[in-house]
Amino acid sequence: MSSVTAPPGTAPPAARAARPLWRRARRVLMFVLSMALIAAVWEGYKAVGPQNGGDVLGWKILPRAKDSIMPHISDIYSRFGDPINRASDETVLSVVLKGVWFSFRLVLAGFAMGLVAGVLLAVLMTRLRVAERAILPYLVISQTVPLIALAPLVATWGGKVEIAGWEWPRWLTASVLGAFLTFFPIAVGTLRGLQSPHPSALELMDSLASPWHRTLFKLRFPAAVPYLVPALKLGAAGAVIGVVVSEISTGLRGGIGRLVTEFGQKATSDPAIVYTAVIGASVLGLAMACLVALADALFMRNRPKETEA
Amino acid sequence: MSAVEVTGVDKIFNAGKVAQVDALVGIDLVVEPGEFVSLIGPSGCGKSTLLRLIANLTEPSAGSITVNGKPAKQSRLDQDYGMAFQQAGLFEWRTVAKNIELPLELKGWDRAKRRARAREMLQLVKLPDFADHMPWQLSGGMQQRVAIARALAAHPPLLLMDEPFGALDEMTREHMQAELLRICAQTNTTVIFVTHSIPEAVYLSTRVVVMSPRPGRITDVIHVPLGAGRDDETRETGGFFEKITEVREALRGAELGGGVRGVEDR
Numbered sequence: 400m401s402s403v404t405a406p407p408g409t410a411p412p413a414a415r416a417a418r419p420l421w422r423r424a425r426r427v428l429m430f431v432l433s434m435a436l437i438a439a440v441w442e443g444y445k446a447v448g449p450q451n452g453g454d455v456l457g458w459k460i461l462p463r464a465k466d467s468i469m470p471h472i473s474d475i476y477s478r479f480g481d482p483i484n485r486a487s488d489e490t491v492l493s494v495v496l497k498g499v500w501f502s503f504r505l506v507l508a509g510f511a512m513g514l515v516a517g518v519l520l521a522v523l524m525t526r527l528r529v530a531e532r533a534i535l536p537y538l539v540i541s542q543t544v545p546l547i548a549l550a551p552l553v554a555t556w557g558g559k560v561e562i563a564g565w566e567w568p569r570w571l572t573a574s575v576l577g578a579f580l581t582f583f584p585i586a587v588g589t590l591r592g593l594q595s596p597h598p599s600a601l602e603l604m605d606s607l608a609s610p611w612h613r614t615l616f617k618l619r620f621p622a623a624v625p626y627l628v629p630a631l632k633l634g635a636a637g638a639v640i641g642v643v644v645s646e647i648s649t650g651l652r653g654g655i656g657r658l659v660t661e662f663g664q665k666a667t668s669d670p671a672i673v674y675t676a677v678i679g680a681s682v683l684g685l686a687m688a689c690l691v692a693l694a695d696a697l698f699m700r701n702r703p704k705e706t707e708a
Numbered sequence: 709m710s711a712v713e714v715t716g717v718d719k720i721f722n723a724g725k726v727a728q729v730d731a732l733v734g735i736d737l738v739v740e741p742g743e744f745v746s747l748i749g750p751s752g753c754g755k756s757t758l759l760r761l762i763a764n765l766t767e768p769s770a771g772s773i774t775v776n777g778k779p780a781k782q783s784r785l786d787q788d789y790g791m792a793f794q795q796a797g798l799f800e801w802r803t804v805a806k807n808i809e810l811p812l813e814l815k816g817w818d819r820a821k822r823r824a825r826a827r828e829m830l831q832l833v834k835l836p837d838f839a840d841h842m843p844w845q846l847s848g849g850m851q852q853r854v855a856i857a858r859a860l861a862a863h864p865p866l867l868l869m870d871e872p873f874g875a876l877d878e879m880t881r882e883h884m885q886a887e888l889l890r891i892c893a894q895t896n897t898t899v900i901f902v903t904h905s906i907p908e909a910v911y912l913s914t915r916v917v918v919m920s921p922r923p924g925r926i927t928d929v930i931h932v933p934l935g936a937g938r939d940d941e942t943r944e945t946g947g948f949f950e951k952i953t954e955v956r957e958a959l960r961g962a963e964l965g966g967g968v969r970g971v972e973d974r
């Protein structure tokens with residue numbers, strides 16, 4: 400391509416702005432560094448912080464640095480390798496990983512449901528302007544309902560559902576609540592994206608006698624992709640929160656949410672184990688973030704890139 | 709059969725409301741095949757509206773419009789015309805070739821035929837090596853060429869352009885004007901071209917249609933018999949300058965009927 404002589408009056412084509420490899424490597428490095436930093440702050444505070452907590456200007460806000468509250472990183476790490484309790488030879492790591500995997504599947508199911516619902520709603524609102532005015536306010540209101548209040552309700556409604564011998568499985572409640580937090584950012588982001596094409600682009604499609612659904616697939620959806628990616632990030636975080644919180648509030652067994660409460664009850668006798676569940680929950684969040692980052696890289700690979708500073 | 713026939717067309721926006729705009733009244737215009745007709749006038753005089761009426765992107769309030777002897781709507785459905793706007797409006801997620809293929813996809817052509825036509829069009833607009841580039845890798849002038857290639861991909865007999873070179877710098881603009889004339893001669897395309905540049909209108913057109921605002925109407929039609937095969941030298945001939953003066957005076961005459969502003973004198 401570089402051998403082409405550009406016609407007079409035209410600038411040479413911009414160099415392809417591929418994201419260099421070292422930039423990705425730098426991101427990984429930054430992540431590792433930030434982990435190390437957190438560990439250092441943790442251990443540093445343990446070394447200098449007051450054993451039984453302390454006050455600043457009369458407020459008791461300094462956490463207690465003693466081992467029963469803030470165990471050493473090495474203790475948390477080694478706790479993963481120990482058996483879960485004296486009666487079992489299953490390690491904590493194995494239990495936590497099983498919990499993460501269980502919840503991960505619920506999160507994926509919830510995320511998928513929320514994605515489909517959100518995109519369908521956005522398409523409906525794009526198609527019918529009336530629908531946008533009629534639906535959008537309710538979507539906004541729906542997000543103000545506290546999840547803790549909603550979880551038992553959904554579980555109860557689910558328990559009443561029985562279609563042709565199919566019964567509402569208990570895990571579905573958690574996924575539905577994940578979907579409940581996912582669909583909203585996706586619907587709003589997709590709606591903005593579907594409405595983003597320039598009027599002249601829409602006129603171009605009209606001039607080509609493109610029916611509405613072909614304009615949707617050839618213009619509106621591709622134009623919505625850059626809006627969808629950040630929406631997916633919010634949606635993924637929502638799915639994780641929805642699932643974990645409803646696991647806790649409905650007492651669903653098997654997931655990481657349940658482990659957080661279960662291990663929390665052992666805090667006095669076994670302080671390190673509490674943190675293993677917390678770390679498990681963040682791994683769950685990380686897994687979803689990675690998935691979305693992958694989707695981002697895939698969808699945006701041929702798009703003009705903002706030059707990163 | 710005329711390429712375009714506009715008869716007694718009015719276009720009133722928001723009829724009967726406070727915000728009523730008489731965008732066009734009593735428009736009669738006949739464009740014969742092979743003509744290059746420019747619409748010129750101050751902004752707000754209804755040039756774009758007239759073009760959009762011909763393209764059947766909006767319906768007239770009164771009167772009738774035929775394109776290729778058919779009602780405007782039928783011509784749109786048959787893709788009897790191609791269209792280009794001030795923004796090249798290429799789809800940033802498609803390669804240059806895929807952008808040009810868009811009208812053909814909508815016509816249901818198969819992939820091999822589309823590819824071949826896209827290659828042919830890229831030859832025509834002198835960008836044969838840019839098929840697999842992304843639009844954002846191209847300069848503004850090159851993007852506008854691709855937009856023209858897309859508009860002409862299905863070989864429509866009529867090309868409708870709304871200030872397509874309005875966003876280009878002067879050098880690129882003059883170059884693109886020459887290229888457009890070559891392309892249209894080569895493909896036998898009739899053109900209706902909206903502009904607010906007097907030299908652009910004179911250089912390109914066989915006829916310049918002068919419009920004035922409030923209400924939008926045609927006040928003058930000026931023939932430009934500079935012949936085919938116009939080139940950069942044409943811009944320096946006495947005939948060219950005479951026509952520029954004539955168009956300018958026609959615009960000034962129109963001014964007496966309504967306020968003229970925004971017409972470029974370059």
Ligand SMILES: Nc1ncnc2c1ncn2[C@@H]1O[C@H](COP(=O)(O)OP(=O)(O)O)[C@@H](O)[C@H]1O
Pocket residue numbers: 721722729731749750751752753754755756757758924
């Ligand atoms: N969709 C619309 N609704 C209401 N008024 C419009 C609309 N489109 C154009 N107009 C009005 O019609 C007049 C002509 O507009 P336009 O054709 O865009 O002018 P030009 O292209 O010559 O600058 C302007 O006064 C404009 O405000």
Ligand SMILES: [Mg+2]
Pocket residue numbers: 755756757870
């Ligand atoms: Mg206009």
